[in-house]
């Protein structure tokens with residue numbers, strides 16, 4: 001029912017605001033919200049994008065906050081099931097599950113699918129953080145908990161924030177992007193006790209040689225920065241590196257509940 005003042009003019013109390021006379025707005029907030037008329041170009045503006053970005057962080061944090069200990073596994077979206085590294089990633093998913101870790105991947109095909117498959121088939125927690133791409137692939141069938149992102153940077157935050165370490169299989173630009181982001185975060189102490197293991201000695205040899213013979217030699221990184229990486233073909237080594245990092249976190253009183 002419309003309220004009126006002592007001059008019989010309609011009055012509206014909208015929170016701390018009082019509207020009377022020519023300031024009286026006959027529409028309600030809900031009406032304005034639900035009304036689709038008017039210009040729509042604001043949805044393509046940066047302030048609106050900021051809210052969408054914020055919502056990606058909110059959804060990601062909300063979905064993953066109670067995940068428990070987890071390892072992010074990266075690698076080529078193009079690795080086929082008959083590639084030996086596919087089976088190795090399946091085995092890793094299974095072993096991580098056995099050690100009490102959830103497995104987080106990019107939710108796509110190839111190595112991501114393989115690690116999710118190993119985790120799911122071992123009865124573990126299989127997570128996929130998908131990304132909107134122009135060529136839609138969809139989340140692989142072995143993911144049980146998926147969050148889809150529009151923005152790479154929001155998604156990359158989740159890979160680090162909700163994992164205790166990274167295991168990286170042979171891959172292309174996407175994999176290298178994820179690897180170098182983690183290496184930079186560890187090098188700059190933005191994250192601590194965060195193991196990064198590269199699986200595939202022959203694949204990664206060229207990169208490690210270049211890091212040592214060019215980046216260290218030309219003083220672009222310190223020799224100790226090479227120690228951020230462990231390179232192996234053996235999943236026993238992967239599990240030992242993760243276990244040692246867990247012990248270091250425990251010793252520092254920073255273990256996952």
Ligand SMILES: C/C(=C\CNc1ncnc2c1ncn2[C@@H]1O[C@H](COP(=O)(O)O)[C@@H](O)[C@H]1O)CO
Nearest residue numbers: 074075076077078106108137171172173174175
């Ligand atoms: C290119 C193909 C599929 C793309 N689908 C992807 N879905 C989810 N995540 C992806 C996808 N492609 C790349 N990524 C991310 O980068 C890493 C792999 O990239 P790479 O260039 O293949 O090494 C991976 O860890 C994801 O996080 C099918 O042909």
